[in-house]
Amino acid sequence: MGLKGIAAASAAIVALSVGSAQADEGMWTLDNVPADAIQKAVGFKPDQAWIDNVRLSSVRLAGGCSGSFVSPNGLVMTNHHCVSDCVAELSSAKEDLMKDGFLARTQAEERRCAGMEINQLVQITDVTETIKKATANKAGAAFADARRAAIATAEKECAGGDATTRCDVVTLYQGGKYHLYKYKRYQDVRLAFAPEFDVAAFGGDPDNFNFPRYCLDMSLLRVYDAAGKPIGSPNHFKWSKVGAKEGEAVFVTGHPGSTSRLDTMAQLETARDVFAPSYLIHNAEKRGRLIEFMNRGPEERRMALDKLTGLENGIKVWKGRHQALLDPEFMSKKRSEEGDLRGAIAGKPELKAIVGDAYEQIAAAEQKYTVLFPKYAFLEGRRAFDSDLANFARLLVRAAEESAKPNEQRLREFGEARLPALKQRLANPAPIYPELEIATLSFGLTKLREQFGPDHAIVKAVLGKRSPEQAAEELVKGSKLGDPAVRQKLFEGGKAAVQASDDPMIKLMLAVDPEARAVRKAMEEQVEAPVEAAQAKIAQARFALLGDSVYPDATFTLRLSYGQVKGWTEPDGTEVKPFTYYSGIYERATGNDPFDLPPSFIKAKDKLDMSVPFNAVSTNDIIGGNSGSPALNSKAEVIGLIFDGNIHSLSGDYGYDGRRNRSVWVDVRGMAQALKTVYGAEALAKELGL
């Protein structure tokens, strides 16, 4: 758990001390792999063939995770927590796959994950000049409009109407570069293996982001083609039979979601004083509500488990970030790094001319952010309308409106290139639980009223004379959007159908849409555009000083990180060893949630080699979105499966500290023993070459 992509607040200067990242630091784009630095650090220099193979063997799960091909027949390895949405959706009161796990003994038994899309990166093109030309000499709304249009055009041209291609323009180095990432898109993805939640997430929230650790946080998927056959995946990673030793080189490919290492102090202070407290307080209350909701009974527990697990992970991540931002030592380091960069810029007249008042511009935009944030979070974000049905309604209302516009004027998520993913989402037959919907929507509406007060126009428009609980019940019970056919029909019917709909969720979303769009527009024009323009200036100066010997902040695009198998020393002197073993999970098990083992592990106990490694840590620099990444040796063989970072890695959003930041993975030997001995997954074991 831990590393699934987290929607981040905004975007630091790390390792500016000049030009050299710390050893093992960095999430490198595949077109700029620092081969010499890698050789120096770990004694192996990757060549282009190695890099290309690694790129094509790695995949992205569009929902916010990473993965990799591990057989020639489209078999994909990722985390259990990356497929838990699917596992929950395939479950019912009668068949609880979260609780009992799932194993397809044959391909015919594999079950489709309707909401899942897998992407394979096939090409990277530099489109910096195109975008810069389109936005030259523009600012504010004009800058935002021009950039959106140029990006939409580039993405549409790249995809060329081919639904199996996905193209994303990616902003790197905070506007220093724009790259076009072209992916092969796979939408028929099926579940082959998932262990029980109790062993996948053994130790639950208490152990999350901690180590020593004992989680079998793995799953296997298979990618199918349009003809319903498993695809061929000539580029794939083999599972190492010997695993890795302490000190051995480790490479991680994956899709880190976002980092804020190049943010200015003004941005970090906003994250500390505005976003983090708001996020943590809001979600702590939601957590309390969900836990107590789950106490109603086992069926309620099943309905909400996946939501709670994700929420608790987000809370732990932001608690760690908030602590880092509140740490005087950490912040003074960031402050002096910013001072160094600004000093270096001030020393060069040509750079000073470029940067101008960029820092002040950012600070001014952050003040605007502070003012706009609550309305943005509640109306444009999901806080007020915390419900899957409301999300569908929002999508349908916006899709109807946006589809009528030329591609380049649309909100980005409704551009031509994004339609296949949207359609897949609307067609997903995953069950929606009215009881849970009412609980979360009641909460959201209560907080809306708390934030703006009962007399605010938007609150009155949403609630009328109803209590939040009444409103939620009427909205959820009255809505038909839980039915995929109803959603698809509304989508096909376009604006006329949506306007004519008497679905209460649609009507609610139509009613709040003007205000939600207005605050988004204000946020884009008054905050995002000036911040990005200012960041681009700072980025240009940094390039002039450092070149691309530095890596860009994470952007949910494919990155390579390098490091080694290595424990660490706690500030109090405690040594943490890099491996845990099968024996440990049996010692740690209490029989009680979240330290209870599933029956399969209890039954297999006497047949297992207790000295086989279970989990391990390495120095690789990763972050949320890297969940499901392969940990590879120099031969590009799988030695493990990334699923988490340690507690010290929680400050990784703002910087990397090689002394104690660690990646946490399932050891390949541990996975192999589980598949063979615990689960008897013979066909899969054979396919994996075990």
Added chain:
Amino acid sequence: MGLKGIAAASAAIVALSVGSAQADEGMWTLDNVPADAIQKAVGFKPDQAWIDNVRLSSVRLAGGCSGSFVSPNGLVMTNHHCVSDCVAELSSAKEDLMKDGFLARTQAEERRCAGMEINQLVQITDVTETIKKATANKAGAAFADARRAAIATAEKECAGGDATTRCDVVTLYQGGKYHLYKYKRYQDVRLAFAPEFDVAAFGGDPDNFNFPRYCLDMSLLRVYDAAGKPIGSPNHFKWSKVGAKEGEAVFVTGHPGSTSRLDTMAQLETARDVFAPSYLIHNAEKRGRLIEFMNRGPEERRMALDKLTGLENGIKVWKGRHQALLDPEFMSKKRSEEGDLRGAIAGKPELKAIVGDAYEQIAAAEQKYTVLFPKYAFLEGRRAFDSDLANFARLLVRAAEESAKPNEQRLREFGEARLPALKQRLANPAPIYPELEIATLSFGLTKLREQFGPDHAIVKAVLGKRSPEQAAEELVKGSKLGDPAVRQKLFEGGKAAVQASDDPMIKLMLAVDPEARAVRKAMEEQVEAPVEAAQAKIAQARFALLGDSVYPDATFTLRLSYGQVKGWTEPDGTEVKPFTYYSGIYERATGNDPFDLPPSFIKAKDKLDMSVPFNAVSTNDIIGGNSGSPALNSKAEVIGLIFDGNIHSLSGDYGYDGRRNRSVWVDVRGMAQALKTVYGAEALAKELGL
């Protein structure tokens, strides 16, 4: 709601701009009433007789509120939310007094509030010299020990073994002065009138701390003597028949709980970065749990309503304080005030010699606080053991241990002078709800494990192999401490009985007591003692500069504040008028919680004069603990009943801003119309002279 005493984090310099408080600022002790300033501000100069009468007519509710005698027969006026513990305790599944309200038509129908104690301040003695002599030249643990002993001795001598007398040594001006407050203690207090919760707390959490407002947050109690007769109360306040006009002078007597206006920047930063986020995040989750617990059914709602209301009030208070502490303008004002004082001290060598490194000492102690805080909050505070039963167990374990020690060595709350209150608490037959106990204790134990990790010794000692839920269930179901007779027997049995007890709560509290005591001792010696010693030095310098033309921080002792009936202007230009009227509550009512009126108000609608004032605001400087305070005119007649502050008053812990800080009260005319016309409380109306 709003102003019941809140346990505060620690203790600013306000209005240092030299010597003169802002107009209407200040919570003045009754021995230092600034008569000349009052005359200047409101045109009336109180004399000693006026002050003495006001002192003897005012009372304190030991649970954290204020009140006043309003008839010669022991009738006491206070808020509904100050007696809601009692109202809830007197309720059952069959008779819900929170929901339905309560009116005793005769004295015989009045019902005893078993947990309530009322204090009347009869004497103030300056014991500064005694305490200072005992602590001279001492620091750290020695200072803390010597002070504790001197205070215990002074309190015991003052009470003289008389259970009807209560004596408290009060630290004023942060150790600049010590005063001995002698109270007449009343423990037979009975409920005469309480309206329905729905009108007492109309608007609930959304309207709490807001205005315009419509709450009948009142109640009437009566004090009885040992012979079971109503006491005589020659000093009391008459209800004004005409109420007050806009601009009229308003006096408020009451017991503000604590303020932090003299805290240094280091202390404010700790409150901002350590206490506030921790408090808010912890209690937000608890709030979510309680709300969802109450969604189980009406009986669960009844059980937890009072707890939730108090919790939501605390959250709103700390949200307001946190916002003030995060406000750059507010903090820079505080910073410059501190700078001014330090500058003035630096300019006078004799003051510089006194103050020395006091500011640095405080900053160093705050760092220790940051380290100790989590353990303190969870073990010595109530976070881990969030249960009434656990609190009883803690009391019994500590009482047994402490009673064996000489008075002056005991923990302060177990000193001889405090025993009557402790015994009353143990004897209180108020029901304890196992379901609710399990819910809150499960939460506390879950957070204990989250804070320290499953591998921490104290977590293992508390949970063993159990989940928090299992542990909570076993502890609550296995404990007999819900029975007052069991508690009293254990109390009488002393250490031997407690040690021999097999009550699981007692055993748990015995097990954690050494560690809880250790962290309390560390907090007292490493934080409180050095901070107080340093504060006393700063206070001495401030005295030298300003004399007692300033008021001390609030200490839950009787204070007088003066002001006038006055609305305010919002930052956006909106004018807020000082009165609301009966018509308004009917306009605001939606029929849905928390904007639903009780049947009595719906029924009475046509008989009511809609132009009668309901609630009002004045400029008086008050804070949590002032709940239930009378608002008086110059003739010392009741014109209102304080129950809240406006939203701007939430920064009042750190300073007073006369532009917008307002007290919120129930207008006396509104109370009179309710008693006569809504409730037909003829006997009480007659006693009040209506």
